[in-house]
Amino acid sequence: MRSVERAAENESTFREVNEKLEKRADELALTGGRTPYLCECDDERCTQVVLLTGEEYEQVRAGPRTFLLVADHQSPDDRVVRTEAGYVVIEKTGEKGTLVEQRYPRR
Ligand SMILES: [Zn+2]
Numbered sequence: 001m002r003s004v005e006r007a008a009e010n011e012s013t014f015r016e017v018n019e020k021l022e023k024r025a026d027e028l029a030l031t032g033g034r035t036p037y038l039c040e041c042d043d044e045r046c047t048q049v050v051l052l053t054g055e056e057y058e059q060v061r062a063g064p065r066t067f068l069l070v071a072d073h074q075s076p077d078d079r080v081v082r083t084e085a086g087y088v089v090i091e092k093t094g095e096k097g098t099l100v101e102q103r104y105p106r107r
């Protein structure tokens with residue numbers, strides 16, 4: 001597998017895990033509080049989390065190419081959409097953008 005495909009695969013996997021975490025948070029009625037979401041960077045060994053409200057997570061997940069990262073975990077080809085306290089929202093560009101869009105879990 002080429003590195004761009006593997007990176008897109010890792011990022012998409014983190015996104016899918018976070019989608020499950022969000023459902024679980026809803027079930028537990030924790031929506032007023034903050035839930036730990038995994039950093040969605042392309043490093044498969046990264047286990048850092050970002051604490052977000054359900055609303056903040058929804059804003060990240062609204063786009064098929066946007067990802068949630070711990071600050072400074074972005075790659076040079078990521079376009080930073082928003083910088084918040086402790087995390088950044090980035091958009092995948094180029095071929096990576098196309099690959100992650102194909103795996104967008106919400107259609
Ligand atoms: Zn990371």
